[in-house]
Amino acid sequence: MTTMTQTRKAAAAAGLLALAALLPLAVTEPSQQNFLILILMGAQLGVAWNIVGGYAGQVSLGHAVFYGIGAYASTMLLLTLGLSPWIGAPVGGLVAVLFALAMGWPCFRLKGHYFAMATIAVAEIVQVLVTNSDLLEGAVGLTLPMDRGGLGWLIFLSKLPYYYVALGLLVLTVLASWAIERSHIGYYFRAIKDEPEAARALGVSLTRYKLIALSVSAFLTALGGSFYAQKEMFIDPGSVLATSVSIKIALIAILGGVGRLLGPVLGAVILITIEEYSRTLFGSTGSGTDMIIYATMIILVAVFSPSGVLGLLGDLRRHLPGGGRTAAEPGKMEARP
Amino acid sequence: MTADILIQVLVSGLLIGLIYALVAVGLTLIFGVMDIVNFAHGEFLMLGMYASFWAFVLFAIDPIVALPMTALLLFAVGVIVYQTVIRRILKAPMLSQIFATFGLMILLRGLAQFFWKPDHRLIPHSLVSGNIALGPVQFGLPQFVAALGAIGVTGALWVFLHRTRLGTALEATAIDREAATLMGIDGQKMFALAWGIGAACAGLAGGLIATFFPIFPEVGANFILIAFVVVVLGGFGSITGAFLAGIIVGLIEVLGGFLVGPEYKTAIVLSLLLIVLLVRPRGLLGKA
Numbered sequence: 001m002t003t004m005t006q007t008r009k010a011a012a013a014a015g016l017l018a019l020a021a022l023l024p025l026a027v028t029e030p031s032q033q034n035f036l037i038l039i040l041m042g043a044q045l046g047v048a049w050n051i052v053g054g055y056a057g058q059v060s061l062g063h064a065v066f067y068g069i070g071a072y073a074s075t076m077l078l079l080t081l082g083l084s085p086w087i088g089a090p091v092g093g094l095v096a097v098l099f100a101l102a103m104g105w106p107c108f109r110l111k112g113h114y115f116a117m118a119t120i121a122v123a124e125i126v127q128v129l130v131t132n133s134d135l136l137e138g139a140v141g142l143t144l145p146m147d148r149g150g151l152g153w154l155i156f157l158s159k160l161p162y163y164y165v166a167l168g169l170l171v172l173t174v175l176a177s178w179a180i181e182r183s184h185i186g187y188y189f190r191a192i193k194d195e196p197e198a199a200r201a202l203g204v205s206l207t208r209y210k211l212i213a214l215s216v217s218a219f220l221t222a223l224g225g226s227f228y229a230q231k232e233m234f235i236d237p238g239s240v241l242a243t244s245v246s247i248k249i250a251l252i253a254i255l256g257g258v259g260r261l262l263g264p265v266l267g268a269v270i271l272i273t274i275e276e277y278s279r280t281l282f283g284s285t286g287s288g289t290d291m292i293i294y295a296t297m298i299i300l301v302a303v304f305s306p307s308g309v310l311g312l313l314g315d316l317r318r319h320l321p322g323g324g325r326t327a328a329e330p331g332k333m334e335a336r337p
Numbered sequence: 338m339t340a341d342i343l344i345q346v347l348v349s350g351l352l353i354g355l356i357y358a359l360v361a362v363g364l365t366l367i368f369g370v371m372d373i374v375n376f377a378h379g380e381f382l383m384l385g386m387y388a389s390f391w392a393f394v395l396f397a398i399d400p401i402v403a404l405p406m407t408a409l410l411l412f413a414v415g416v417i418v419y420q421t422v423i424r425r426i427l428k429a430p431m432l433s434q435i436f437a438t439f440g441l442m443i444l445l446r447g448l449a450q451f452f453w454k455p456d457h458r459l460i461p462h463s464l465v466s467g468n469i470a471l472g473p474v475q476f477g478l479p480q481f482v483a484a485l486g487a488i489g490v491t492g493a494l495w496v497f498l499h500r501t502r503l504g505t506a507l508e509a510t511a512i513d514r515e516a517a518t519l520m521g522i523d524g525q526k527m528f529a530l531a532w533g534i535g536a537a538c539a540g541l542a543g544g545l546i547a548t549f550f551p552i553f554p555e556v557g558a559n560f561i562l563i564a565f566v567v568v569v570l571g572g573f574g575s576i577t578g579a580f581l582a583g584i585i586v587g588l589i590e591v592l593g594g595f596l597v598g599p600e601y602k603t604a605i606v607l608s609l610l611l612i613v614l615l616v617r618p619r620g621l622l623g624k625a
Contacts, residue, residue, distance in 0.1 A: 059432055106615050112431045113374045117565055118614055121607040124562065128604035247439070254436050288455075288554070291447030298440035303425045306433040 017171065024163050033159040037231065039272045040166035041224060046252030046264025047173045048220035053250060054259035055186060056213035057193025058108070062119030063249045065103075065126050066096040066218040068241035070225025072130070075142050075235055078153075085154045089226035096222035100214045108210045120243060127241040141236025144229065154230045162231050169227055170265075173220045178261055180216065189213055190259075221249070251294070255301055257308030266310055270297070341473040346595045347588060348474055352484040354587020356542055359487040360560050361567035361579040362494060363538030369511040369574025370531040373423065376438040378564060379557025380445035381536040385411055385543025386552045387449065390458055393547075399464045400547045401482065407544040408537045415536025419529045427528075442557070449554035456553065463548040483545035490541050491580050494534070498576065507531060511574060562603070563590070566610040572623020582621060 027033055045067070052058050073092030077083040083091075107118045131139050149155045156162055180186045188209045191199035200206055229235045239245075248271070256267025271294055278290035305312040364378045388407045389400035398406075418441060426437045465482045468475050497504040509517040510527040518524050542560075550556070567586050571578030586606060593605035613620060 053432075057432070059435060106611075110614055110618065113435060114569075114614055114618065116435060117374075117569070118611060120562070120565075121610045125604045125607050125611075128601060132598075132600050247443075251436075251439075254432065258432060288447040288450030291443050292451060295440045295442075295444035295447055298436055299422060299444065302429070302433040302437035302440060303422060306430050 020167055021164075024160055030159045033163055035272070035276055037159065037163050037166050038276070039268050040163070040170050041227065041231075042248075042252050042268035042272050043265040044166070044170040044173045044227075045221060045224050045249045046256065046267050047170070047177050047261075048217050048224065049249045050253045050258065050260075050264050051177055051180060051189075051220070052210075052213040052217040054253055054263070055181065055189040055193065056210055057189075057259075058210055058213065059112075059116045059250070060119045060214070060217075061116045061243070061246050061250055062121075062123030063217075063221055064241050064243065064245035065119075065123040066100065066221040067225035067228070067245060067249070068126065068130065068235075068237070069096045069099055069218075070222025071229040071235045071240040072136060072142070072225075073222070074226035075144060075229045076136070078144065079142065084152055085226055085230055086152070089223050092226050093219040093222040096218040097215045100218035101211060104211045104214045105207070108207050108214075120246070123241065123246055124243060127237050127243075130241055131237045139237060141234060141239075142229075144233040146233070154227075155233070166227060166231075169223060173223075174261065174265075176216065176220060181261055185209065185212060193259075251298060253308075255294075255297060255308060257310030258306075260308070260310050263308050263310045267308065270309065342595075345474050345476075346591050348476055349480070350588035350591030351584060352476060352480045352587070353591065354584040355484040355487040355491075356546055356583075357560070357563050357567050357587050358580045358583025359490055359542040359545070360539055361564045361571065361583055362491050362576055363535035364564050365568045365571060365574055365576065365579045366494075366511075366538070367531050367535040368568065369576075370507065371423075371427065371514075371528050373426075373434050374438065375535065376435065376561065377418070377441035377445055377557075378535070378539055379559070379561030380442050380449075381411055381414065381539035381557075382543040382560055383449060383552075383554065383557040384414060384445065385540030386547045386550070386556060387453060387543075388540065389544045389547035390460060390552050393460050393463070400460060400544050401464050401486075404486070404541060404544045407540050411540025411543075412533040412537040414540075415532040415534070416529050418536070419532035423528070423532060424525070442561075446554050446557070453554065455555075457551040458553065459551055460547055465548055477549060479549035483548065486545045487542065490538060491576070494538065495576055503530070507534075563606060566606050566613075568620075569610055569618075570613050570620050572620030575620070575622040578620055578622030 023036065024033060027036060045063070049060065049063055053060055070089065070092040073095050074085045074088030077088035077091060078085060103119075103122050107115055107122070110118055130136050136142065144155065149157065151161070154165065180189070188199065188204050191202075191204060192206055192209055196206060225240055228240060232239070252267040252271050253264040254267070255271055256265065257263025274294050274297070275290050278293055301308055301312075305315070307314075360378070360382055363381070364375055367373060367375050367378075385407050388410050389403055392398040392403040392406065393400060400407075422437055422441060426434050429437075463479065465479045467478050469478055469481060498508050499505070506517070506522045507527050507530055509520065510522060510524060510531075514524060517527070563586060567579055567582045570586060571580070571582030586609065589609060590602050590606050594602040597605065
């Protein structure tokens with residue numbers, strides 16, 4: 001890769017970040033700011049999922065378990081010990097890492113759909129256990145205290161501060177993902193995904209690197225869960241531990257482009273927009289139109305462009321006259337079985 | 338007294354287990370023939386239930402009488418799904434395969450919600466209703482008929498696969514796709530057939546339980562996870578395995594619910610999935 005493209009990429013990233021930072025100046029309506037926050041949250045979860053599901057190719061359909069751990073850990077620490085989420089969220093992240101290690105150690109012996117199924121099972125079991133736990137208020141859920149606010153407690157009256165916290169969390173997650181992508185760990189992840197036998201033959205411990213991928217992803221997903229709790233001020237098993245949450249996280253990454261740094265960000269923009277706008281366009285949430293639209297997109301992406309919308313855009317660009325730069329196309333890797 | 342309760346519990350476990358077996362048989366057939374896990378299988382069951390519901394509401398045809406029609410309809414759905422989506426992802430990465438059938442699952446749920454509303458619906462009085470009492474043990478006639486139907490359909494499928502030319506060709510494709518192709522078996526046709534039959538089995542299960550189970554767009558979610566457990570326990574691709582495993586899972590679910598508490602039923606069954614995956618990934622009767 002030349003320094004030229006490096007510089008261009010850095011400039012593009014800085015431009016994108018500046019745009020995101022200035023966006024709330026143009027979008028002042030609280031409901032629209034909320035919509036932007038939802039996109040940032042979705043993007044953060046998608047980027048986190050991508051580390052294990054995209055780079056390392058281990059499809060988890062149980063990420064809600066890490067999300068839920070983050071949400072419940074920071075909330076419980078706040079409610080019982082009066083700890084700020086600045087402490088509670090990283091603690092939740094560490095709990096999620098421990099859980100990821102305990103779950104990954106046996107489950108990573110499974111390949112492909114077997115692993116995916118095991119992750120669904122684990123998340124569903126945890127949801128049942130939490131729903132029936134007296135300590136965690138079961139199906140009733142937990143409400144955050146209304147008596148404090150400000151940056152120290154990450155509780156705000158207006159949407160704007162949440163927007164910047166969500167943006168900060170997304171930037172952190174993207175940086176972590178970027179660092180992994182560039183490091184030797186990232187190479188091992190891709191080797192595990194594309195050529196597991198060759199990787200093993202070269203002495204790469206498959207389980208060890210799969211565990212690293214899952215742990216990093218779990219930590220970041222848990223931070224997203226803590227943020228959700230702070231923003232909504234209320235959590236229950238249905239909102240943070242349900243399989244539908246796991247599916248949405250994975251879909252965001254798949255839709256945008258698996259195994260690409262910013263694929264999930266694009267995926268979140270598309271998915272959250274469809275979700276929110278079909279809701280306002282077609283009225284009630286129960287009409288199913290949002291499901292129909294994004295299911296159709298998922299099927300189209302799965303059938304025609306395994307590397308997601310980002311991959312599709314790349315393909316288009318290559319077919320346009322003058323757009324023939326084909327060096328280092330990460331999409332090529334994803335298209336392999 | 339306790340013995341009576343235990344027998345009662347075992348009987349209801351057996352009855353529901355046979356339904357699980359029928360749902361799982363279709364899933365395992367598809368997997369056995371082409372190595373694709375159909376996440377939309379529960380939605381085939383849901384469509385079977387709605388087919389029965391509308392046959393009842395619009396044409397006053399009882400779900401039990403409508404079964405052949407339900408089977409044909411779902412066979413067609415299965416073949417259409419294969420021809421439009423699955424055929425194109427046969428050689429795609431696993432991730433695409435998972436998400437194609439996942440997308441189908443969400444699409445079918447969304448369509449059901451769009452056209453038929455998210456309401457829970459019931460078929461009020463079917464031909465089969467009321468209870469049967471055998472000494473101290475009581476069970477519903479609809480559940481009993483559904484279980485009998487499940488045995489009949491699974492049995493018929495077994496006979497088809499082992500005693501007919503077309504069925505043997507399907508089995509051969511499942512055992513060794515390339516060798517079967519060399520023998521002149523049209524692989525594409527077999528795949529479409531597997532999807533047709535798989536969907537029809539799920540649809541029949543839907544028709545059979547429509548007499549006593551609420552009908553709503555997400556009803557498939559209740560069955561797909563259990564069907565996975567059954568398929569894994571029975572051994573991916575094994576019809577006989579799925580039949581036995583269905584009964585075992587039904588018994589464990591009901592017994593577990595009885596001993597630990599009904600709210601833990603799902604967790605118990607899913608723990609069984611994890612245990613089987615980790616201890617004996619090929620299941621009871623699966624290929625090594």
